[in-house]
Amino acid sequence: MAHTLGIDFGTSNSAAGYVRDGKPHLVTMAPGETTLPTTVFFDYDARKMLMGHPANDALLDGIEGRFMRALKRVLGTSIMHEKRQLLNARMTFVDIIARFLREVKRRAEAEAGHPFDHALSGRPVVFHGTNDPREAQAEADLRTCYLAAGFKDVSFLPEPEAAAIASGALDHPGATGLIVDIGGGTSDFSVFRTGNDGVTILANHGVRIGGTDFDRSISIDRVMPLFGAGTLIRNAMGPGTLPAPKGIFNDLATWEKIPFLYTAKTRRMVSDMVQLSEERDKMGRLGTVLEHELGHDVAFAVEQGKIDANSGRDDAVIALAQVASGLTAALPVDALRGILDPHAASLRRGVAETLEMAGVEAGQIDQVIYVGGSSLMSMVTDTMGESFPDARHSFSEVFTAVADGLALAADRHDAPVVT
Incomplete structure (x- = not known):
């Protein structure tokens, strides 16, 4: 049974997967879709946080609220830990991203029928730039978000390596x-x-x-x-x-x-x-x-x-x-x-x-x-x-190749060690 979930937390879209019947299986995020727009919308009237397509729809429908996209680009920056009033709470971007990742985890567990305690996350080769001092902080921020989302631990795999695994x-x-x-x-x-x-x-x-x-x-x-x-x-x-x-x-x-x-x-x-x-x-x-x-x-x-x-x-x-x-x-x-x-x-x-x-x-x-x-x-x-x-x-499957590779790599992570 897979206990590690491969997650591609992307700037524009996110996906998650695990191996099922020997093949990478991507979690259904919406009917007929295996990717989830990395967007959130704070609906002021309903007092709730929407994610993915419902967030996009709320924005385009003119609902009163606050829309956010490109959350990944905030990792490692000074505004990541600044508190701001959203709905009934003061939140940081750590809280917002953790809520998004928690929802990805919930959907994966509902589909698989068992919990995922560990995450194998893709990470870009660079978040901000080679030798940029914010690089280490960006990965630390993302790790904090995964732990706050309910994962017991998280490992990282460079996204191109995941794509190479899935590319054939x-x-x-x-x-x-x-x-x-x-x-x-x-x-x-x-x-x-x-x-x-x-x-x-x-x-x-x-x-x-x-x-x-x-x-x-x-x-x-x-x-x-x-x-x-x-x-x-x-x-x-x-x-x-x-x-x-x-x-x-x-x-x-x-x-x-x-x-x-x-x-x-x-x-x-x-x-x-x-x-x-x-x-x-x-x-x-x-x-x-x-x-x-x-x-x-x-x-x-x-x-x-x-x-x-x-x-x-x-x-x-x-x-x-x-x-x-x-x-x-x-x-x-x-x-x-x-x-x-x-x-x-x-x-x-x-x-x-x-x-x-x-x-x-x-x-x-x-x-x-x-x-x-x-x-x-x-x-x-x-x-x-x-x-x-x-x-x-x-x-390759340009939108999901990284998630496919992460699912395959996560399966190896779960494989028993033979001595």
Whole structure:
């Protein structure tokens, strides 16, 4: 009987699994779905915390409350342990993430019919950056969350290693491969080699870039100018003008920072900016977003526009009618490519550094395996195709490969030791 649950706690989506009948089995999180959006919504009227699709629906239905996404990116930061009033309690992000993980545990136990005392958690190669002092704290924070969720202990396995286990790489013995795992918050790379004893990881490396960063760049370039970014504010105490402060627009374009903009102080500041703005219609839209707490609605619209443009639709737009009737931001394919070019360069550097760490040349890579929802971006596949033109490029189950691998690794964790 499995007692260890493999959990892929992701920036955008989460999944959990264990081995059943000799194969990895992913827990059903909703009818017909084995992934759970890593989102929470504090419903002020019902006085309860919603998770996953119900949280997303509550936001889009305009229910009064507080929405949070990209919780994983808070790990290791100073705000992780700050208390804030939510519903009837003062909570930290440890409490919030622990509640989410506790619900994953509950659903897994209900389906399996027995408890899971131990967790094998995926972890990105880097949470924040190589040699970043927050790395150790991020893992410590995540460990604390699992223990608070009711697990007796937790072990960690780098997400690319889990993906390699599940990828079918063993079908090509003697091959050298590269795992490209582009998630919501991080991009992880692993060079591996297959042999008679399984998969050997030659090097792991990662950069703190993911799908939410792609969204942020798109939002800053295409949407924030419609809300007053780059406009001028008249000096209240005399002649002259100043540019609108960038900070508020950067935060509004950043998933995990949006909830912190809904304060009386920020709303008063924006109200003053509207009165002094040389383009009051644009700045007024910013006021509307804050007044009606539409920041995440805008972020979802950006995400959908990105998906449409990535599919090759040159007429793709970011629909912002919730802010102002008929308001859209065009996102043609060429514009998307230009916006994401700096991220493509970062991915190329990350891969080059990984190859150097492994002592492997690009021409020695036989197979590139893509994992993570954001690996579906054409920018990612184009970049890797240019770097490895002669390799086989294959897509695993991009949304669940890490969870599959964690389930298999968790089964080995449960296997009795033979002496």
